[in-house]
Amino acid sequence: MNTQKQRPGAATRRASSQLSRFTRNRFVNTAIWKTKSREQLEAAKARVSIADAWLALRLPGEPRRTCCSPFREDRHPSFSIFADGRAWKDFATGEKGDVVSFVMAATGCSPADAIKRVLELAGGIASPVALQPRQGPAKPAPERYDGLAGLTLEPPTLGDLITLAELRDWPSFAGLEIARMRGLLRVADVPHRGEVHRAWILTDESRRSAQARRLDGKPWPGAGGEFKSKSLRADAEAPPGLADVLEADRRAVLIAEGEPDALAALLLAWANEDADRFGVLCMPGASRPFTPAVLEKLKGRRCRVLRQADEPGHRCALAWAESLHAAGVPVDLANLDGRTRADGQPAKDLADLCRRPLELEEIETLSAELLGNFA
Numbered sequence: 001m002n003t004q005k006q007r008p009g010a011a012t013r014r015a016s017s018q019l020s021r022f023t024r025n026r027f028v029n030t031a032i033w034k035t036k037s038r039e040q041l042e043a044a045k046a047r048v049s050i051a052d053a054w055l056a057l058r059l060p061g062e063p064r065r066t067c068c069s070p071f072r073e074d075r076h077p078s079f080s081i082f083a084d085g086r087a088w089k090d091f092a093t094g095e096k097g098d099v100v101s102f103v104m105a106a107t108g109c110s111p112a113d114a115i116k117r118v119l120e121l122a123g124g125i126a127s128p129v130a131l132q133p134r135q136g137p138a139k140p141a142p143e144r145y146d147g148l149a150g151l152t153l154e155p156p157t158l159g160d161l162i163t164l165a166e167l168r169d170w171p172s173f174a175g176l177e178i179a180r181m182r183g184l185l186r187v188a189d190v191p192h193r194g195e196v197h198r199a200w201i202l203t204d205e206s207r208r209s210a211q212a213r214r215l216d217g218k219p220w221p222g223a224g225g226e227f228k229s230k231s232l233r234a235d236a237e238a239p240p241g242l243a244d245v246l247e248a249d250r251r252a253v254l255i256a257e258g259e260p261d262a263l264a265a266l267l268l269a270w271a272n273e274d275a276d277r278f279g280v281l282c283m284p285g286a287s288r289p290f291t292p293a294v295l296e297k298l299k300g301r302r303c304r305v306l307r308q309a310d311e312p313g314h315r316c317a318l319a320w321a322e323s324l325h326a327a328g329v330p331v332d333l334a335n336l337d338g339r340t341r342a343d344g345q346p347a348k349d350l351a352d353l354c355r356r357p358l359e360l361e362e363i364e365t366l367s368a369e370l371l372g373n374f375a
Contacts (some may be wrong), residue, residue, distance in 0.1 A: 041115060044122035045099055049085035053099050055289065056121060057106050062234060062288070066222040068145075071105060077222055084312070147232030148210055153186040153201060160187050160215065164200055167217045168260060169355040171363065175267030178275055182244050185263070188212070192220055192230065201232065202259040202282055205247070208238035211259050211284055229259060231284065237293045240282040246297060250279030252374055253298065255305045255320060257283050257313060260351035265306060267354060271367035278371070283320070290320060295327035303331040304374050308349040309339070334370045 051063040059070035063081050068074040069090050078092040089096035095105060103114040156164070161180065165173035179185035183205045190199040190212050197220075203210035210232040219226035241262065245253055254269070256262040262282035269278035279301075303324050307317035317333060324331040339347045342362065347353035354363065 040119065041100075044119045045086065047122040048099050048118055050081045050088050050099055050102050051085050052121060053103055053106070053118070057103075059106060062231065062284075064227070064231075066225055066227045080225060082225075147190070147212070147230065148207060151188045151190065151232070153188050153203070156180055156185055156187045156200065160200070163215055167215070168263075168351060170264075170267065171354075171356050171358055171360055172267065172270075174270040175263055175265075178266045178270055179263055182248075184241060184244060184266075184280070187215070190230065190232070199230070202240050202262060203233075204240055204243040206238050206243035207233070208235040208243075209233055209240050209284070211240065211282070213259060229284065234284070236288065236291050239284070239288075239294065241280045242294065242297065245279035245281065245301070248276070248279070250277060251301050252277050253279045253281055253301050253303045254371075255281045255283060255303055256350065257306070257308055257316060258349070258351075259284075261306055261308070261349050264349075264351040264354045267363065268350075268367040268371055271360075271364045272371050283316070288316075290323045290327075292327075295323060295329065298324065298329050299327065301329065302374065303329055304334055304371075305331065306334050306350050306370075307336060309336045309347060313349070332374075 054063040054070060057070075061068045061070050063070075063085075065080055065082055066077050067079050067081070068077050069079040069092065071090070072092075074092070079088070079090050081088050087096070087098060088102050095101075097105075100111065100114045100118055103109065103117055104111060107114070107117075109117070156176070161173040161176045164176055176185060179202075184202060186201045186203060188199060188201055189196050190201075198215045199212040200215055201210050201212045212230045212232050213228060214220065219228050220230045240259075244250070254262075254265040256265050259282055262280045265278075265280045266275070269275040269280075272278070281303075305317045305321050305324075307313055321331050321333060336347060336350060336353060339353055341347050341353060341355055342358040343355075353366065358366075
């Protein structure tokens with residue numbers, strides 16, 4: 001019996017060569033596909049923020065740097081969104097991650113399904129109802145936080161107005177006085193983490209939304225870090241200033257991101273010498289969209305968005321302007337890009353632009369530039 005190993009014939013060698021090429025090409029193609037998939041995913045994650053996914057999922061609460069967890073009852077804010085909205089961490093549980101892991105935590109879906117949903121959101125395919133929260137036993141709704149409960153809101157004194165103007169480094173407190181007269185500016189002793197701090201509060205007569213900042217200029221301490229503004233009461237249907245716009249029927253509405261810019265807008269309105277026709281709407285953060293009810297109430301008025309000079313400010317200003325335009329509300333943008341303060345430093349926002357050594361005459365010039373053609 002011939003036990004010598006047989007050499008493969010020509011047909012066998014050809015088949016082996018074809019199989020080798022097929023296997024090699026399969027692995028090459030797989031590597032290319034994985035690379036493209038990773039590139040697509042990274043591009044999608046760059047477009048879809050944690051706040052975008054939060055809103056699409058219709059999760060409770062408000063996505064902020066320090067906020068309550070949307071996944072569980074959280075009486076003391078222990079959840080944080082950071083890294084320009086691209087990362088999250090729950091300090092109570094230790095969970096953390098990016099937008100994909102956020103979708104997984106919110107829905108209970110697999111990594112593959114979470115990636116698919118993020119890709120859909122990035123392409124504008126998924127609607128808010130397409131992402132369903134994870135199913136589980138129904139939990140009793142936590143008691144809604146109401147920071148105004150038990151607070152005594154008072155009109156600010158002249159000393160309070162001077163303190164706030166000095167805190168913002170503004171040359172005049174005239175805009176603050178307008179806010180006080182309209183009921184938009186109040187002060188109160190606000191309890192926070194076992195202490196009580198004197199704070200100024202931007203709200204209106206409806207009291208459906210209220211944001212508080214400390215009069216000493218210091219941030220509020222939180223479990224996940226510090227934050228400048230404390231939400232005492234939040235109602236997406238009633239951003240601060242809307243009730244004043246409707247009650248006084250103000251036809252020109254300035255839309256500002258955050259409380260300092262809203263007050264600075266009133267300073268410009270005062271310098272325009274026709275403050276009564278200007279209303280101010282304060283949107284508490286870059287992730288807060290207009291609701292259909294608010295858009296309906298703004299119909300018949302002209303709106304101007306005071307766009308801040310950073311990427312999140314650009315993004316939210318454009319989103320607000322697009323929503324208003326789609327609803328048939330005339331809207332334009334006041335662009336702060338490239339503007340410098342009186343000391344030569346780049347201005348981040350309107351409140352920053354109004355800082356001293358800006359003089360009152362220069363405030364009038366700035367008002368004419370930003371509001372002069374706004375009717």
